[in-house]
Amino acid sequence: MNLTLKIWRQKDASSKGQMVDYKVTEISEHMSFLEMMDVLNEQLVNSGEEPVAFDHDCREGICGMCSMYINGEAHGPDRGVTTCQLHMRMFKDGDTITIEPFRAAAFPVLKDLVVDRSSFDRIQHAGGYISVNTSGNTQDANSIPISKHAADEAMDAATCIGCGACVATCKNSSAMLFVGAKVSQYALLPQGQVEAADRVRNMVAQMDLEGFGNCTNTGACEVECPKGISLENIARMNRELMKASV
Amino acid sequence: MALDSKVPKGPIKDKWTDYKNHIDLVNPANKRHIDVIVVGTGLAGGSASATLAELGYNVKAFAYQDSPRRAHSIAAQGGINAAKNYQGDGDSTYRLFYDTVKGGDYRSREANVYRLAEVSANIIDQCVAQGVPFARDYGGLLDNRSFGGVLVSRTFYAKGQTGQQLLLGAYSAMNRQIARGKIEMFNRHEMLDVVVVDGKARGIIARNLITGEIERHSAHAVVIASGGYGNVYFLSTNAMGSNVTAGWKIHKKGAHFANPCYTQIHPTCIPRSGDYQSKLTLMSESLRNDGRIWVPKKMEDVMAIREGRKKPTDLSEEERDYYLERRYPAFGNLVPRDVASRAAKERCDAGFGVNTTGEAVYLDFKSAITRYGIEQAKIHNIKNPSDAKIYELGQAIVEAKYGNLFQMYEKIVDQDPYKTPMMIYPAVHYTMGGVWVDYNLMTTIPGCYCIGEANFSDHGANRLGASALMQGLADGYFVLPYTIGDYLSGDIRTGKISTDTPEFEAAEKEVSERINFFVNNKGTKSVDYFHKKLGKVMWDKAGMSRNATGLKEAMAEIKAIREEFWKEVSVPGTANEMNPELEKAGRVADFLELGELFAKDALMREESCGGHFREESAELDGPQKGEAKRNDEDFAFVAAWEYKGEPADAVLHKEELEFNDIELKQRSYK
Numbered sequence: 001m002n003l004t005l006k007i008w009r010q011k012d013a014s015s016k017g018q019m020v021d022y023k024v025t026e027i028s029e030h031m032s033f034l035e036m037m038d039v040l041n042e043q044l045v046n047s048g049e050e051p052v053a054f055d056h057d058c059r060e061g062i063c064g065m066c067s068m069y070i071n072g073e074a075h076g077p078d079r080g081v082t083t084c085q086l087h088m089r090m091f092k093d094g095d096t097i098t099i100e101p102f103r104a105a106a107f108p109v110l111k112d113l114v115v116d117r118s119s120f121d122r123i124q125h126a127g128g129y130i131s132v133n134t135s136g137n138t139q140d141a142n143s144i145p146i147s148k149h150a151a152d153e154a155m156d157a158a159t160c161i162g163c164g165a166c167v168a169t170c171k172n173s174s175a176m177l178f179v180g181a182k183v184s185q186y187a188l189l190p191q192g193q194v195e196a197a198d199r200v201r202n203m204v205a206q207m208d209l210e211g212f213g214n215c216t217n218t219g220a221c222e223v224e225c226p227k228g229i230s231l232e233n234i235a236r237m238n239r240e241l242m243k244a245s246v
Numbered sequence: 247m248a249l250d251s252k253v254p255k256g257p258i259k260d261k262w263t264d265y266k267n268h269i270d271l272v273n274p275a276n277k278r279h280i281d282v283i284v285v286g287t288g289l290a291g292g293s294a295s296a297t298l299a300e301l302g303y304n305v306k307a308f309a310y311q312d313s314p315r316r317a318h319s320i321a322a323q324g325g326i327n328a329a330k331n332y333q334g335d336g337d338s339t340y341r342l343f344y345d346t347v348k349g350g351d352y353r354s355r356e357a358n359v360y361r362l363a364e365v366s367a368n369i370i371d372q373c374v375a376q377g378v379p380f381a382r383d384y385g386g387l388l389d390n391r392s393f394g395g396v397l398v399s400r401t402f403y404a405k406g407q408t409g410q411q412l413l414l415g416a417y418s419a420m421n422r423q424i425a426r427g428k429i430e431m432f433n434r435h436e437m438l439d440v441v442v443v444d445g446k447a448r449g450i451i452a453r454n455l456i457t458g459e460i461e462r463h464s465a466h467a468v469v470i471a472s473g474g475y476g477n478v479y480f481l482s483t484n485a486m487g488s489n490v491t492a493g494w495k496i497h498k499k500g501a502h503f504a505n506p507c508y509t510q511i512h513p514t515c516i517p518r519s520g521d522y523q524s525k526l527t528l529m530s531e532s533l534r535n536d537g538r539i540w541v542p543k544k545m546e547d548v549m550a551i552r553e554g555r556k557k558p559t560d561l562s563e564e565e566r567d568y569y570l571e572r573r574y575p576a577f578g579n580l581v582p583r584d585v586a587s588r589a590a591k592e593r594c595d596a597g598f599g600v601n602t603t604g605e606a607v608y609l610d611f612k613s614a615i616t617r618y619g620i621e622q623a624k625i626h627n628i629k630n631p632s633d634a635k636i637y638e639l640g641q642a643i644v645e646a647k648y649g650n651l652f653q654m655y656e657k658i659v660d661q662d663p664y665k666t667p668m669m670i671y672p673a674v675h676y677t678m679g680g681v682w683v684d685y686n687l688m689t690t691i692p693g694c695y696c697i698g699e700a701n702f703s704d705h706g707a708n709r710l711g712a713s714a715l716m717q718g719l720a721d722g723y724f725v726l727p728y729t730i731g732d733y734l735s736g737d738i739r740t741g742k743i744s745t746d747t748p749e750f751e752a753a754e755k756e757v758s759e760r761i762n763f764f765v766n767n768k769g770t771k772s773v774d775y776f777h778k779k780l781g782k783v784m785w786d787k788a789g790m791s792r793n794a795t796g797l798k799e800a801m802a803e804i805k806a807i808r809e810e811f812w813k814e815v816s817v818p819g820t821a822n823e824m825n826p827e828l829e830k831a832g833r834v835a836d837f838l839e840l841g842e843l844f845a846k847d848a849l850m851r852e853e854s855c856g857g858h859f860r861e862e863s864a865e866l867d868g869p870q871k872g873e874a875k876r877n878d879e880d881f882a883f884v885a886a887w888e889y890k891g892e893p894a895d896a897v898l899h900k901e902e903l904e905f906n907d908i909e910l911k912q913r914s915y916k
Binding site for chain 1: 293296297300311312313315316317318320321330332365368369370371372373374375376377379380381382383384385386387388404405407410411414417418419421422424425431433456483485486487519520522523524525527528654657658660723724772773774816818819823824826827
């Protein structure tokens with residue numbers, strides 16, 4: 001198929017960006033969206049132009065690196081997938097596709113479609129861990145039984161890949177689905193209880209400091225999350241914060 | 247120079263304990279004055295960074311990604327082995343050790359593997375304490391499953407995302423140390439050279455991938471944990487950014503590179519669909535528990551399927567060739583990875599591949615769905631169920647076991663694998679070769695260590711499932727933190743290492759010149775053009791099956807591609823900005839050298855071993871006729887190559903492998 005792409009080009013963090021039109025031809029419906037971008041970039045390199053910079057790596061939907069905003073949706077029109085798993089069969093010959101970086105004050109653009117998501121790391125530094133020594137002298141793993149239900153729920157929360165689609169999708173650029181998922185994982189496990197109050201307080205404070213907005217229960221984050229992280233995690237984070245504050 | 251493996255004396259079960267009792271230690275107050283650089287922050291590098299910081303060293307950690315959480319360890323699906331014997335099925339340290347050495351086709355170092363098995367149980371305890379949500383049974387205890395090549399259930403798992411959860415565990419341990427200021431994290435930085443001062447590794451040259459700035463970083467020791475080099479084939483299951491650069495740079499500065507030709511080919515990947523393909527996607531090996539593998543018996547059926555005149559479901563049982571069940575009746579579809587991969591390639595090479603490229607075989611779940619369906623009908627007391635009912639009941643069971651994989655397949659291929667057989671083909675997955683290290687995990691450059699997939703030591707010529715994660719974490723959490731202390735105890739009076747020395751200057755100059763060459767070279771071809779060309783030679787001539795003629799041709803062809811690359815490569819943009827094409831150019835330049843050494847190593851190894859079928863070395867008669875023939879007499883050694891300029895000139899050093907605790911036997915799956 002033949003497509004028109006409208007892509008955000010921006011030289012670096014301090015330059016002004018703009019939308020630029022490109023044509024790509026002979027795109028197979030079996031290609032992934034990123035392979036279609038590879039075709040465009042090969043075309044640009046061959047004509048001596050700078051290729052479009054975009055983040056990508058594992059191309060298996062798990063590293064959380066790809067971050068395109070396609071036709072007004074994080075990771076594009078398909079559900080439950082990252083951009084690397086989005087396939088061109090979702091589009092039609094002659095389509096015009098708009099491709100932008102994730103837009104949020106806390107995710108500044110570094111170049112073209114590449115954004116800086118280090119704010120997520122800083123939230124984790126503020127408490128996204130259990131304070132245990134890595135000495136290998138911990139007690140036997142079976143000495144604290146954990147119910148299958150709690151372990152499965154913690155696993156569902158831990159499935160978050162930190163891609164930032166929740167932030168990009170939210171009208172308030174809220175990071176509460178991401179933070180809620182991490183808080184939930186530890187809140188559901190006995191190992192995480194000891195410092196649960198400090199953890200949620202510190203992570204939420206850092207989240208605010210980074211400039212993420214608040215949750216207004218619109219639920220768009222859950223719809224666009226490639227890993228199906230549920231809104232329940234935001235509710236649990238709020239309960240944990242409430243508990244920590246009384 | 248003779249290779250000294252530094253394996254401690256004494257019985258194998260006491261080696262590690264005795265070693266730890268006798269090494270030199272650094273007192274906590276002195277650790278504060280010692281800096282360690284860790285390059286790569288996946289399972290091995292992340293766990294090493296966290297632990298070294300925990301011990302009190304000042305750690306500088308480098309990742310080319312925007313966050314350690316993106317490392318490719320995250321994509322590992324199946325699980326992690328540990329000799330816990332929670333199931334009471336007879337597992338022990340010795341059995342894990344035995345399975346790993348045998349599975350590796352007797353080409354790994356016994357003492358390292360024993361230590362790996364010994365610390366494996368600690369890994370699980372450590373990760374659970376960090377909040378890794380491993381699967382639990384209804385009593386609240388940890389659940390286990392079994393993997394290919396073993397007779398016990400010792401694999402711990404977190405759904406199909408074990409690598410992700412273990413990596414996030416190591417990442418969280420790093421975060422705690424970053425918050426304490428004990429790890430200084432350099433994201434979006436790439437190491438481009440190691441700096442050797444007075445014969446010791448004392449720092450690195452790195453490029454800030456956002457600004458393009460070249461930076462000098464010093465330390466008392468350098469740890470390389472940069473993963474595998476499977477992308478030398480261009481198409482592999484590795485992440486797009488996985489590269490050999492850090493390992494190759496230290497090789498060029500004096501670290502020997504061991505067994506470069508040992509590559510694992512995984513049998514169950516989604517086949518390539520066209521020339522544009524950027525990478526391959528793995529389907530978990532666990533699918534072979536329930537899938538039957540076949541191709542049509544008759545060539546006319548193959549053609550009819552390729553041309554769309556027939557569907558696979560149109561073929562009767564008699565018209566199908568279940569070639570694994572035919573050739574290996576004892577193990578059938580569950581033969582090890584290397585055997586399954588070679589058999590699939592053999593059928594496709596003979597023309598029986600079922601997709602348009604001719605590179606696919608069927609993995610069929612019909613029998614399993616029917617079998618489960620009949621069983622379910624009995625359980626639910628359904629009398630005379632219709633075929634449709636049986637299918638419905640059976641499909642629900644298969645969905646519960648493999649649902650996420652089936653969904654992933656459907657997204658990529660756009661076919662419903664419940665209704666039509668999956669298509670699979672072998673793909674490059676994991677590299678068992680890597681930088682040569684001694685028992686201390688130190689390379690042949692003093693003070694330069696190499697851990698995880700980037701080193702060579704533990705997997706031999708073939709890696710068993712669920713053992714890669716184990717090695718990465720064992721090295722990082724529990725082995726390196728001891729062994730590096732022994733070395734660093736000699737550095738407590740050294741003080742800060744200056745970066746203002748001729749050695750740093752020379753290394754920086756070399757790095758800058760290379761970058762400037764790329765951005766100023768007015769070539770006509772893209773980096774990917776060369777990478778794809780290299781990958782094709784590698785797959786065709788140094789892939790799953792190899793022969794002397796092909797390997798010699800490969801060496802010459804790779805050299806020619808390399809020469810063309812340095813003349814014709816085109817890298818748009820400038821050096822002083824974020825420039826992904828420039829990053830790729832540097833990595834492909836290194837692959838173009840490694841690829842030739844890879845072929846040279848394969849040429850030298852005149853035996854079939856692990857995943858590598860050397861066509862000249864097959865069993866000629868007897869029950870194993872046609873199968874791979876290992877040659878212990880002449881090749882029970884590690885091939886460690888010393889850099890001498892051109893890859894063709896590399897000099898071979900042999901570390902003879904001794905097997906005192908395990909008898910060398912032929913692997914038979916008939």
